[in-house]
Structure formats: C-alpha cells, structure tokens
Amino acid sequence: MTVVEFKIKKDGMREKAAVAEQSGDKQLDTVALNAVRSVFPFKPLPKNFSSKTLGFRIHLGYNQPIPGVPCPTTPPGVYQVKEGITTPRAIDQPDPEYSEEGRKAKYQGTAILGLTVGGDGLPYDICVLEALGHGLDEKAIEAVQHWTFKPGVKDGHGVPVRVSVETTFRIY
DSSP: OEEEEEEEETTSOEEEEEEEEOOSOHHHHHHHHHHHHTTOOOOOOOTTOOSSEEEEEEEEOSSOOOTTOOOOOOOTTOEESOTTSOOOEEEEOOOOOOOHHHHHHTOOEEEEEEEEEOTTSOEEEEEEEEOOOTTHHHHHHHHHTTOEEEOEEETTEEEOEEEEEEEEEOOO
C-alpha cells in the first residue's frame, strides 16, 4: 500500500503531493503519486474555511477487490436458488467485528457477499459483491466464514447453492 499526502489551497490548487509511506515497489509508488496529481484542481474551499490549506492522506492499495465486480461464475455442481431448490438459511451468524479503521471513521453500512453454502451447511468461495471499504469487507468475510446454514435441498438431499448475504455494521 502506498500512502500519498497532499494539501489543497483555498483556490482549489494543490500545494504539494508526496509519497508519505512507500509500498516497497517504486514503480507502483510513482503510479499512485501521479494518479493523485492528475485530479487537480479541486473546487475552491468554502470562503469561511479558516485555514490556508486542507490536508489529505490517501491510502492506495493494490490488487484490492473492486466493488461491483461479480464473483467468479458458479462452477458445475453448484446450484442457483430456483424452482426445486430450497434456499439455504443461516442458523448461526455471529456478528462481524469492526475494523480499527472503520471504528475510527465511525463508518456504518452493509457489505454484500457472495458465497456457496455446501450440502453440509458450511460456507465457502466467499467474495465481495458490494464493498464498504475501511477494512470492513475483510471483517465481513471473517465473520461469514464462521456462519452455519441449513443447506439448500434438492430432491431431499443437501446440495451446494450459490447465494448472497448481507453483513451490517452499526455503531450504537
């Protein structure tokens, strides 16, 4: 992960942008820095903004799941919910833990995961369908790995079924 820091002046122009934490790959760090530099100028800051600049620190991760990218196709032998196949039902679903980043940001929301529920009621092939970020997607996956389900049934036998589930993060 590369961390880039920069400041925006009141007129929306960038004051400086620099790599604050290196990823270990100089070429990736350069790409991250150039990406941040390419989005200027911003809209001017509000007239009542009291400071001369507004500072930002952006964490740019590589090979991260992209929100909205579908999970891999359903492999042969795994069913979709349709006529003749009952829908798996969660019977034990421990709540996900908050990530430190999500807790600090007081971020709330729902991550949607795709997964296969095996004929034994255990989940596998878990992937993110709709991401939240802030480390919460990883926490959602960790929690769902411990869920148990009443499996989907076809012709009286438990069968693997591809489903989606929601994991909600709320700060009380």
